[in-house]
Amino acid sequence: MDTPTLHGLELSPGDHVGTDVEPRCCDQDMTPRPVSHKNTFTCANCLTVMTVDSQGLVFDIR
Secondary structure, X not given: OOOOEEOOEEOOOOOEOOOOOXXXXXXXXXXXXXXXXXXXXXXXXXXXXXXXXXXXXXXXXX
C-alpha cells in the first residue's frame, strides 16, 4: 500500500483536501468512485482506497 498524495504532500485521515480533489498514488491519478455523500478514490496499481467526506476531509485510507 502506497500513501495517497495531493500536490506532492502525503495525506492522512483528518487532512482537509477540499471537495474537488484529484489525489495521486503510485505516480498515477486515483480513480474516483462516488458513494452517496462521500467520494471514494481507488489506486488501480496497489488498490489503496481513500475516502473524502462531504466537507472535504480525508475520512479513511485503507
